[in-house]
Amino acid sequence: MLELRNVSVQYGSFTAVQNVNIHVHEGEIVVLLGSNGAGKSTVFRTISGLNKLSKGEIVFKGNRIDRYSPDRIVQLGIVQCAEGRKLFSRMTVYENLLMGAYIHRKEKEKIKQSLNHVYELFPILKEKRNDLAGALSGGQQQMLAIGRALMSRPKLLLLDEPSIGLAPLIVEQMFQIIKQINKEGTTILLAEQNAHAALHIAHKGYVFENGTIAVQGTSQELFANDNVHKAYIGT
Amino acid sequence: MEFFIQQLLNGLTVGSVYSLVALGLTLVYGILHIPNFAHGALYMMGGYVTLTMMSKSGLPYWLAIVISMIVIGTLGVLLERLVFYPLRDAPPLHDKIAAIGILLFLEAFAQFVWGADYQTMPTPYGKVVNLFGLTLTAQRLLIITSTIAIMVLLYFFLKKTFIGATIIAMSQNREGANLVGININKVAMMTFMISGSLAALAASLASPINLVFPGMGHLVILKAFVIIILGGMGSVPGAIIGGYILGFSESLGATYISNDYKDIIAFVILVIILTIKPTGLFVRRGQS
Ligand SMILES: Nc1ncnc2c1ncn2[C@@H]1O[C@H](COP(=O)(O)OP(=O)(O)OP(=O)(O)O)[C@@H](O)[C@H]1O
Numbered sequence: 325m326l327e328l329r330n331v332s333v334q335y336g337s338f339t340a341v342q343n344v345n346i347h348v349h350e351g352e353i354v355v356l357l358g359s360n361g362a363g364k365s366t367v368f369r370t371i372s373g374l375n376k377l378s379k380g381e382i383v384f385k386g387n388r389i390d391r392y393s394p395d396r397i398v399q400l401g402i403v404q405c406a407e408g409r410k411l412f413s414r415m416t417v418y419e420n421l422l423m424g425a426y427i428h429r430k431e432k433e434k435i436k437q438s439l440n441h442v443y444e445l446f447p448i449l450k451e452k453r454n455d456l457a458g459a460l461s462g463g464q465q466q467m468l469a470i471g472r473a474l475m476s477r478p479k480l481l482l483l484d485e486p487s488i489g490l491a492p493l494i495v496e497q498m499f500q501i502i503k504q505i506n507k508e509g510t511t512i513l514l515a516e517q518n519a520h521a522a523l524h525i526a527h528k529g530y531v532f533e534n535g536t537i538a539v540q541g542t543s544q545e546l547f548a549n550d551n552v553h554k555a556y557i558g559t
Numbered sequence: 560m561e562f563f564i565q566q567l568l569n570g571l572t573v574g575s576v577y578s579l580v581a582l583g584l585t586l587v588y589g590i591l592h593i594p595n596f597a598h599g600a601l602y603m604m605g606g607y608v609t610l611t612m613m614s615k616s617g618l619p620y621w622l623a624i625v626i627s628m629i630v631i632g633t634l635g636v637l638l639e640r641l642v643f644y645p646l647r648d649a650p651p652l653h654d655k656i657a658a659i660g661i662l663l664f665l666e667a668f669a670q671f672v673w674g675a676d677y678q679t680m681p682t683p684y685g686k687v688v689n690l691f692g693l694t695l696t697a698q699r700l701l702i703i704t705s706t707i708a709i710m711v712l713l714y715f716f717l718k719k720t721f722i723g724a725t726i727i728a729m730s731q732n733r734e735g736a737n738l739v740g741i742n743i744n745k746v747a748m749m750t751f752m753i754s755g756s757l758a759a760l761a762a763s764l765a766s767p768i769n770l771v772f773p774g775m776g777h778l779v780i781l782k783a784f785v786i787i788i789l790g791g792m793g794s795v796p797g798a799i800i801g802g803y804i805l806g807f808s809e810s811l812g813a814t815y816i817s818n819d820y821k822d823i824i825a826f827v828i829l830v831i832i833l834t835i836k837p838t839g840l841f842v843r844r845g846q847s
């Protein structure tokens with residue numbers, strides 16, 4: 325479904341991502357692991373068209389998309405819930421969700437359905453629908469960011485550290501919700517520090533180190549890999 | 560008492576013009592994140608285009624205004640495409656310098672084409688009307704009513720339509736807007752179009768009272784800056800309310816203090832408000 329072929333990305337003269345190959349099949353949950361600054365968000369930003377790659381190509385459903393503008397990529401069905409959430413902080417929760425459905429703006433009925441679906445996944449958003457997004461707690465903002473991404477009915481959902489800032493109990497719930505979204509037919513590419521929980525729901529993973537892929541394999545393989553285990557999973 | 564109400568009406572008239580100019584300025588601020596110093600020059604050009612349409616092409620006042628709004632809106636879009644868009648990744652100082660450059664260019668252009676003289680703009684609404692025992696010219700009534708009508712339209716556009724909301728979304732989070740599938744280039748162009756049209760409308764409405772000349776935008780734009788600082792940079796309701804507060808203060812100040820000091824009032828208010836509430840009057844909770 326999505327393929328990154330020998331992708332390199334630079335910030336000025338600094339190469340943040342080098343010769344990366346990633347393959348995501350339809351229906352999968354794929355996780356990118358790696359410590360701070362390894363290059364996960366850079367890969368996500370490049371897929372979404374916010375950064376331009378300096379080498380390689382990105383192919384989605386058979387078409388090269390690495391020269392497309394970010395809004396065009398969203399229209400293809402690749403939607404990102406980005407690092408830093410990027411919410412509209414002075415709009416209400418409801419308005420934020422509505423903006424998430426921007427590409428379906430002509431289809432009122434569809435928007436209503438998506439809205440109900442998001443409210444079902446995150447009941448707190450329904451409760452707070454008339455509050456300003458900027459007035460939510462960090463965890464609630466994270467839920468809103470994911471909810472807003474779902475409103476566009478993505479085929480491929482990119483989640484950049486969805487568990488960040490969430491209480492341990494909520495993290496567990498969040499991963500269950502991600503699994504559910506995937507079961508409902510959305511392919512998911514996930515960046516995570518929380519390797520243990522992420523590998524539990526993922527089909528396969530890539531481990532980033534200094535902008536390159538150090539290890540890759542199925543979740544079982546990564547669990548079994550001693551180095552990975554020591555570095556990212558702990559005990 | 561009647562005299563007082565008369566002054567309030569004057570304030571409403573002046574405030575309407577200020578609000579229209581400040582609205583355009585605040586919308587573009589949300590997109591560029593710099594104050595557009597060239598906005599006063601767009602106002603001035605709007606006055607001249609309307610005047611020329613009336614005197615050279617013999618068009619009626621209303622039609623001249625509509626054409627002027629389209630011309631100046633398009634000029635705004637051109638500025639966005641040719642000047643501000645190429646500078647999008649440059650440091651903010653470059654935008655500011657470019658805006659000042661546009662201002663100087665447009666003023667020199669106006670002087671070259673239309674001359675430096677003060678010109679009067681005729682209006683079909685010169686008659687004096689009586690309204691609940693108050694007397695005012697039909698032109699003032701026109702300024703007040705059409706401004707309110709435009710603001711209501713703009714409110715619905717920004718608040719109730721998806722396309723309008725993209726402007727607000729982009730001003731609050733540019734990448735966030737991009738990531739929900741909004742084409743931010745289109746939004747930027749649309750915003751400059753609206754901003755330019757509002758400036759042209761304001762100038763066309765005010766000119767029959769204030770005359771048309773190359774420097775007509777100076778004082779107006781300075782005051783519009785005061786207004787958007789008062790109202791909170793980028794805030795739409797702030798620009799509207801700030802515009803009227805300034806209009807009223809000036810008109811009451813001119814009556815009860817001195818007409819000579821009325822243009823200073825804006826800056827006195829600015830100093831007072833920034834001392835008491837440095838973030839501006841209308842910064843809402845949740846704003847980062
Ligand atoms: N805008 C930028 N300009 C210059 N360098 C950048 C920029 N953004 C990221 N980098 C650099 O690129 C490298 C990769 O950063 P990236 O944000 O992709 O890491 P990450 O894996 O997402 O880390 P984290 O887990 O902390 O979010 C880092 O060394 C970072 O310093």
Ligand SMILES: [Mg+2]
Nearest residue numbers: 364365366407
């Ligand atoms: Mg990151």
